[in-house]
Amino acid sequence: MSQLGRIADAVDAYNAHVTAEVARARTDTRFAAELRERWAQIHESIDWTVSPTGTPLPRLALPQTDDPGVIASYLLGQGLPGEFPYANAAYREMYLDRDSGAGEEPMRLFAGLGLAEDTNKRFHYLSSHQKSLRLSTAFDGPTLYGLDSDHPGVLGKVGEGGVAIDTVEDMARLFAGFDLTRKDASVSMTMNAPAPVILAMFIAAAKRRFGPGCLAQLRGTIQADMLKEVQAQNEVIFPIEASLRFLCDMIEWCVPNLPRWYPVSISGYHIAEAGATPVQQAAFTLANGFTYVELLKQRGADVNQFGPRLSFFLDCGLDVEYLVLGRVARRLWAIGMRDVFGASSKAQLLKLHTQTSGRSLIAAEFQNNLTRTAVELMLAYLNYTNSCHSNSADEPFTTPTEKYATLASHGQSIILEESGVFKHMMNMFGGAPGLLVLEQQVEKAILDVFREMDTLGGVLAAQEQRYQRSKIQEAGHAYEEQVYGGARPIIGLNRYKTDEPMPHVPLARTPPRRQRLQVERLRAFKRRHAKQAPAALQRLENVVRGGGNVFAELVSTVEVCSLGQITACLTGIVGKFRPMV
């Protein structure tokens, strides 16, 4: 059933094909002439620009060669930016300065604190620093676990570490004052187990505000990656089969109805943060992605319809493998999708969001975190990530305060806009010897993991045997031992300590009276809809039991029911997730 072995074989076959073509380029004069001509055409198509200090530069850098073997190796093995197998970049231009100023910067800053209007205020503040409207939402613990703010024992957690969302009305407050139908607007929501409920609330709130016709315009991403939740992040509510069904229902509904929306963000970030090595992160994430493809295909969905709506999210830390992780991931995804699943070009493209590593940041001498994040940003851009979040230096001890959130966002602008590294020329480093060595080594290691999981029966079977969890925990333990033993230098922690006392940093916390306000609002909502809620939940239950598309029904259910009411209804029908150690 698992396709991972076939995918690994397909990558090997593709690599063998490249090698054979390189050899043919060196022996077959006609083929060599074709390649040289194509190379000349590519060169001709490249625009030129001038640096601010007067140096003329091509907008795309290519290897300096007319050796047909090198040309073949480059074009087939790596691909031009925007061409199969996409090692260099998903698109041709990426971060280049545009004369029109119409481009979208990759910056996407994660924010969420307190009540909906508090986060709304932060969104307005952050977006005032951005050209396009890119909002990324962090939710508080109760929301992530599908609980209402009045659930016993959660009060202290309401609005902590993210925004509290209980109802469609909270959702409306969260995005008040933003025109979400703008072409350059994009909303991202870090939400998993209750993702179908939360996205349904988002849709319902948007319809209230912009009318039912707005669905075609809404653009954004909801994480909704349940496999990595089971493997690493632990925000799971329903049993795995039910979780996957709710997810697939949502994806299938979104493909025709929300054509600009990415209904899943297949995420390695939490796998890495939980301890995985960079290779494990990429291997588990890609394997999870291929598993979703298999599941959707089994349900009869068309890979060319849903394929372009899948997106990815990787962590970027300081280990050397991060120089190439995004590049290798794009290449493997493209080959697997094309050669194993028969996907057309749009469905072969891995669109990548990157976040700098939270685990790499520490509380001791925390201003060093600014440098750590800056280096990680460079690595992320070297991989030509499509969007990027940079962590705030104060994250080890608080939800980012305004000051450090601003510094984090300005860090991205300094690298992309102020410095000349990325804005004049594409492909500044692609094909560099170090990158090529790393790409080969990392790719090989990822394929080894694919084959190992294949022998276990694929991702789902391996997961049941807690393969991924064991590997992640083992790697996490090794990392901690390296830190404690000093083998992994952490400046200010196990090396060059200055014994600087912890500075006083104001903490962003939600005051108890705000938490109580959230509870009061929720209770008022429940009172107002006390008559309609039971019938709405009954209709939802009928759809779940009857095998219909649950997401289609949720869009109505959220009009009169809270998140917690819906979660309780669903667990009553499908049961609860039994955690693994």
Add this chain to the structure above:
Amino acid sequence: MSARSHAPAPVRILTAVPLCDGHDSAVTTINLELASHGIEVIYLGYHQPVSAIVRAAVQEDVNVVGLSSYNGGHIVFFREVVAQLRQRGGGDIPVFGGGGGTITPADERVMKRQGTDRIFFAGTPLAEIMATIKRDYARPGRPNARFTGDRALARAITLAESNPSPLKPPASHLKRASRAFVLGVAGPGGAGKSTLIDELVSRFLRRCPGGRIAILANDPSHPDSGGAILGDRVSAIYAQDDRVFFRSLATRGSLTGLSAAAPAAIGILREAGEFDLVLVESVGVGQESDPFRTFGRGPPLVDATLFVLPPHYGGRIQLQKIALLAGADFVALNKCDHPMAHTARAEIQARLDQDGKGRRLYPTTAARHFDPGVDALFDALAQRGGLAPSTGGDKACWMEVTA
């Protein structure tokens, strides 16, 4: 290392991650480290409410509770844990915390005033954490006449663990013994015993609205360190109920498949008179194992035995070699959604038929919610244990077997 038998009883610690928090990478690292230092870790899991933490601390009679909190709300949460421990007879159990950098020194001052013992801040060397725990939290459990309810039961079991030699009299002589039906559950590692037991617990709670159930979960101690990670509570989602008494027992060098204290602990639970059903889970057993003395080597420890097999037991010949398959009152084939299950069913049933005792095989898929196979198994156990069909509102649902 060889002096272990004379060493004091291991420190028992409960670790968990608070409600709405799934960050478990720090706690799993700490768990491994604690176990390698000879400590018995009862791990409860992530996303744990205060009530579950307190219930577990009381029932496990731990020396200390350690909570790893990452995503905020710790001041309220720790305060609530300390308060509920006091209310529920565990006020003497100290609580410490750790939590990346989200717990600040200023928070710690507030938390200490509210009863939290200490916070280990990010960057505290593991060796220092271990030394502190062994130094400050190693008080041996002594009899305490003021303990009542679950804590009193738990302490009695702790005392039996630290001094298991005087055997309790066989339970059948106890006056109220007939109320508790004691079922021994054994099977090879990986058969899904813990999950099956948890599903049986869910049936019990539904069918017996006034009843109480106890579980003794035996798990191996590490042969070198003497420590253990007792993780059965993580997946025991239905055990989070005051009607369930759940106790984890490390084997501490006993090679019988049970802790040496298990016979005494069973006696204590029978004597308590409040349990309708007691499930005793052995460690993963081999072909020769006989943890419940099914074959007459000493008085039987339990009233009946359930043997749980997975579909991948290795073929027909292997079935002839498993002692417990001959002796068990009930045999379940778990993981019936496995491709091998069809063949396994036929082979095991044939093996049971050889004995001519009319035993039937119970096919179950405990990992699937609401599995009808588990329902059938529960019905059979209930019948054997004397469970009256629930009429609703009936307080005790297990009736005396004999008139």
